Amino acid sequence: MQTAQTTTLRSSVLKAKMANPALQRLQGRLRSDVQASEVITSYDRMHHRHNRS
Amino acid sequence: MTPARISSFLVKVASRCNLDCDYCYVYHHADQAWRSMPQVLTDENRQAFARRLAEYARSVDLKRAAVIFHGGEPLLAGAASLCDFASLIRATAGPDIDIDIGLQTNGLLLDDAALDLFEAHGIGVSLSLDGPRAVNDLHRTTRRRRSSFDKVEAALERLKLRPSVFAGVIAVIDGSTDPAELLDYFAGHAPPRIDFLLPDAHHKRPPPGRSEDPDLYVRWLKRAFDTWLDRHPSLPVRSFEALLDAIMGLPSGTDAFGFGDVSLISIETDGTYHDLDVLKVVGNGTQLGGGVLGTSIAEAAGSVQLEAHRRLLAKPGLCATCQTCPVSDICGGGAVPHRWSEAGFDNPTVYCQEMTALIAHAQSRLSEALEAGPNEPELDIDVDAFELAETGEAVMASLRDDASRAHRLSLDAALRHIAEGGGHTGETALRILSLSSERLDSISWQPGVVAWTNVTLAARDGRTICDVSGRPLALDPDYVEDIERLCSSPVETPVVGADDRWLRRPFGEAIMFEPREIAAAVRPLVYEALGILATWRPALGREIEITSPAVQFIRDPTAHPDKIVSFSDDAVPGALFVSVRQGDGLIDAYDLADSLLHEHRHQKLYLFERRFPTTLPGDLVVSPWREDLRPASGLFHAIFVFVELRRFWEYVLASGPPRMLTRARNQLADTDRNLDQAFATLEQCQLTDAGAALAALLRSRGAVSLAA
Numbered sequence: 001m002q003t004a005q006t007t008t009l010r011s012s013v014l015k016a017k018m019a020n021p022a023l024q025r026l027q028g029r030l031r032s033d034v035q036a037s038e039v040i041t042s043y044d045r046m047h048h049r050h051n052r053s
Numbered sequence: 054m055t056p057a058r059i060s061s062f063l064v065k066v067a068s069r070c071n072l073d074c075d076y077c078y079v080y081h082h083a084d085q086a087w088r089s090m091p092q093v094l095t096d097e098n099r100q101a102f103a104r105r106l107a108e109y110a111r112s113v114d115l116k117r118a119a120v121i122f123h124g125g126e127p128l129l130a131g132a133a134s135l136c137d138f139a140s141l142i143r144a145t146a147g148p149d150i151d152i153d154i155g156l157q158t159n160g161l162l163l164d165d166a167a168l169d170l171f172e173a174h175g176i177g178v179s180l181s182l183d184g185p186r187a188v189n190d191l192h193r194t195t196r197r198r199r200s201s202f203d204k205v206e207a208a209l210e211r212l213k214l215r216p217s218v219f220a221g222v223i224a225v226i227d228g229s230t231d232p233a234e235l236l237d238y239f240a241g242h243a244p245p246r247i248d249f250l251l252p253d254a255h256h257k258r259p260p261p262g263r264s265e266d267p268d269l270y271v272r273w274l275k276r277a278f279d280t281w282l283d284r285h286p287s288l289p290v291r292s293f294e295a296l297l298d299a300i301m302g303l304p305s306g307t308d309a310f311g312f313g314d315v316s317l318i319s320i321e322t323d324g325t326y327h328d329l330d331v332l333k334v335v336g337n338g339t340q341l342g343g344g345v346l347g348t349s350i351a352e353a354a355g356s357v358q359l360e361a362h363r364r365l366l367a368k369p370g371l372c373a374t375c376q377t378c379p380v381s382d383i384c385g386g387g388a389v390p391h392r393w394s395e396a397g398f399d400n401p402t403v404y405c406q407e408m409t410a411l412i413a414h415a416q417s418r419l420s421e422a423l424e425a426g427p428n429e430p431e432l433d434i435d436v437d438a439f440e441l442a443e444t445g446e447a448v449m450a451s452l453r454d455d456a457s458r459a460h461r462l463s464l465d466a467a468l469r470h471i472a473e474g475g476g477h478t479g480e481t482a483l484r485i486l487s488l489s490s491e492r493l494d495s496i497s498w499q500p501g502v503v504a505w506t507n508v509t510l511a512a513r514d515g516r517t518i519c520d521v522s523g524r525p526l527a528l529d530p531d532y533v534e535d536i537e538r539l540c541s542s543p544v545e546t547p548v549v550g551a552d553d554r555w556l557r558r559p560f561g562e563a564i565m566f567e568p569r570e571i572a573a574a575v576r577p578l579v580y581e582a583l584g585i586l587a588t589w590r591p592a593l594g595r596e597i598e599i600t601s602p603a604v605q606f607i608r609d610p611t612a613h614p615d616k617i618v619s620f621s622d623d624a625v626p627g628a629l630f631v632s633v634r635q636g637d638g639l640i641d642a643y644d645l646a647d648s649l650l651h652e653h654r655h656q657k658l659y660l661f662e663r664r665f666p667t668t669l670p671g672d673l674v675v676s677p678w679r680e681d682l683r684p685a686s687g688l689f690h691a692i693f694v695f696v697e698l699r700r701f702w703e704y705v706l707a708s709g710p711p712r713m714l715t716r717a718r719n720q721l722a723d724t725d726r727n728l729d730q731a732f733a734t735l736e737q738c739q740l741t742d743a744g745a746a747l748a749a750l751l752r753s754r755g756a757v758s759l760a761a
Binding site: 005006007009010012013016017018019020021022023025026029030033 | 281287289297298423741
């Protein structure tokens, strides 16, 4: 059972951009817990470009 | 109550020890049953245990189990004998169950011959070591109180060279020591995992030193937590990670925090079943009834003794004080042995004040980190030097080392996972793990290997990773054969058009790769393009060769045939994906140089961002180079790329062939206009300190020519 404080913390950690490796690992475990699957990358993130010149 | 599902088996293979640690629960606490135990587990009991485990696995459909060889000191049973036992357990269980076998040792007998055997038999080793010499010798001594440190640290050094067997370190806390010094020591050795254990204690036997100094352990734990989080956050300290997991409502994976169920039983050297070994601290009462010769594991799992233990691991089983305590969901009431008093287990843990204080402290540190926004690392590199290849060699080497260390740890873990699966690929994984550290370092950095490693670890952890088309990427154990081939000869860079499926799989059907014959035909064009860049700026040529060593040839079926397409992604770091065909012919070498440089700059910034994030989460923004809205990070990347490309086209305008002059003028005009707009938009975005420093530098250098 999650308390309101736990729920708030989980939500904040999931949204945060963590630079600390220990907190990044925590965020990774949390994401694994809430996501059934993840995409290795996305076409959007790939910096895909068409040269227009 | 349904019987407990047992998946871990702590098997006492030797009841005696060659050390005499003064805190040991086996020899120095209430239960003295070791005195009447056989010195080693007999062959008859070994065979019976193997049969009982196989029988139990079938009866409850157990697919994975862990067997921990324990003692006393398990190596007193002999390394070869333990390997025979491991083989017997696995052979008897058959192929349908994956059995992870490890041992917990004091390290005194852990020589290279033993490690060779453990490597060959897939047996993990966890080492008991309390810290540097002064700390370790406080308790971990021989019967004559002689130091064990030199031998144990030598064992640690040997284990560090054997990542396939090195499972981690267990250290018992002494409240009189300096936790920062301890963390520094272990971080210097970088074990794959470390556990800090509180000294075994209960209400009849309080924690050592606490009656004289009530806050001794509270201070120690808080300082250790802070040192870990602030100074050594890359060190996997299981005790603290489990605490954070419990705070987040995740299963903690340990009995130190949170609720759970009994999943482990012990088998003594006389073959009898026992409950959690450490319950010996409270008396001679851990027997579950029967032993491997006459009783099934299922019967032991359903015993009334285990049922009583299980009730203590759920909230209704806690004492009245804990029932109403706001943090009992996190501490789970504390470790069961620590709750004991003469009246039984109906008490808070003897470490209640420590648990409560540590939980509050960890929650507070977590909240601080979240309120402060990104926990920004100190910008300890010279950004000016980093940005230009001519001055950035040392910084880039440091950033590559960071990434390389992370890739190497991941590769070792992925190979261990494949090795645990056994069979031909498991043997190949073990052979790779036995290669020199330098060789593994260089292989772990290969882009396809990085992508395969990430997917393998996701599969190990029960996660699914999908390709760009949305299809799950399947575990690919056979790729270890490709990795072994890569290991067999030095990797020559650039790796152009390599037939490496893990450079391609992440992109599914969204991208088409050129067939092998095209890749072979355009290789000279790649060398010509790289040559253009190296002639312009030799340092840049070196930087690309080291940082972005792989080039793949692609086609985007959705793009106009006259457009030149390229991309890169940090899922396959160091790989540049470029199109080489335009209409019916090949693109110009200068256009290919533009594509290679463009994607290399993304790779360079990815390396920087691993250590220093540049942007904070925010709204999507307009990018002058794209029709779709982009996150601030995408705009930042574009600026970082086009500042360099502007220099390139200035060089082409000044020194390139006449056929490229109009192209260069157009490119410069477009880039100047777009950079102006992009910098103006970036000013509206939230940047980290590192991002702001780099953005300011890029703005100041945006129009500076390096054409000469």
